[in-house]
Amino acid sequence: MKTLFFNRETNKVKDRKLLNIELGRMTAQEYKDLPQSGVVVVLDNIRSAHNVGSVFRTADSFRVDKVYLCGITASPPSAQIHKSALGAEFSVEWEHCADTLQLVARLKGEGYTIVSVEQTVDSVMLDRFDRQKGVKYALIFGNEVDGVSQDVVDESDFSLEIPQFGTKHSLNVSVSAGVVLWNFRPC
Numbered sequence: 001m002k003t004l005f006f007n008r009e010t011n012k013v014k015d016r017k018l019l020n021i022e023l024g025r026m027t028a029q030e031y032k033d034l035p036q037s038g039v040v041v042v043l044d045n046i047r048s049a050h051n052v053g054s055v056f057r058t059a060d061s062f063r064v065d066k067v068y069l070c071g072i073t074a075s076p077p078s079a080q081i082h083k084s085a086l087g088a089e090f091s092v093e094w095e096h097c098a099d100t101l102q103l104v105a106r107l108k109g110e111g112y113t114i115v116s117v118e119q120t121v122d123s124v125m126l127d128r129f130d131r132q133k134g135v136k137y138a139l140i141f142g143n144e145v146d147g148v149s150q151d152v153v154d155e156s157d158f159s160l161e162i163p164q165f166g167t168k169h170s171l172n173v174s175v176s177a178g179v180v181l182w183n184f185r186p187c
Contacts, residue, residue: 028091037063039184040112042140044100044148045071046173051144053084054174060088062181067092068138070100084174100140104155112138116148116156117180119169123161131184139180141173 041064046052052074059067069075075096076082076089097103104114113135131137140156142148147170153159162171162179171179 028087031060031063031091032093034063036065037184037186038134038136039064039181040066040068040107040136040138041177041181042068042100042103042107042138043070043073043173044140044152045143045146046073046141047144048173049074049078049080050084051172051174053078053081053086053089055141055177056081056085056088056092056094058174058178058181059092060085062185064092064181067094068103069094069096070103071098100149100152101155104138104140104152107138108155110136112136113158114138114140114156116140116142116153116159117162117176118142118148118153118159119161120153120159123159126160126162126180126183129160129183137184139177139184141177141180144173 039062041055041059043052043055046055046069052069056067073096074081075094081089108114115137117139139160140148140152142152148156148159160180162176164171
């Protein structure tokens with residue numbers, strides 16, 4: 001049962017933040033022992049190790065099975081990744097792959113639906129997309145400047161676009177991962 005506090009000065013009920021020990025978080029091993037979620041993340045030539053660490057942390061939060069680090073994308077161990085990941089690089093499985101296209105071919109062979117998170121002519125807006133139960137998804141996030149490589153987009157089953165309503169036409173890659181992975185969280 002949640003405990004609320006009454007502030008006599010303001011005559012309002014106040015909520016209390018939970019302490020870290022009250023959150024009931026699992027260990028890295030317990031995370032690894034969970035059933036597969038059917039979602040993997042592919043990082044296509046991400047320049048910033050801080051962005052990589054942030055994606056690891058988000059991947060852990062939304063129970064991604066694995067993060068693939070392709071091309072120039074930094075990989076653990078890295079102080080910069082660890083600073084943003086806060087240890088999530090130890091709970092989420094990862095693999096470095098030199099070539100994103102070769103990985104895409106491998107993931108297709110393993111039954112994944114390949115999804116480039118990118119603005120394309122025929123992209124599906126995220127708010128109009130429904131995750132299909134039982135389908136495995138490989139979500140590809142691209143370079144901070146160039147996005148997902150065109151040759152990777154060409155090999156994808158479809159592209160998913162985050163609707164945006166301001167003057168900018170892109171989000172930071174780690175923010176994009178958070179928005180998209182929320183929609184792919186375990187059901």
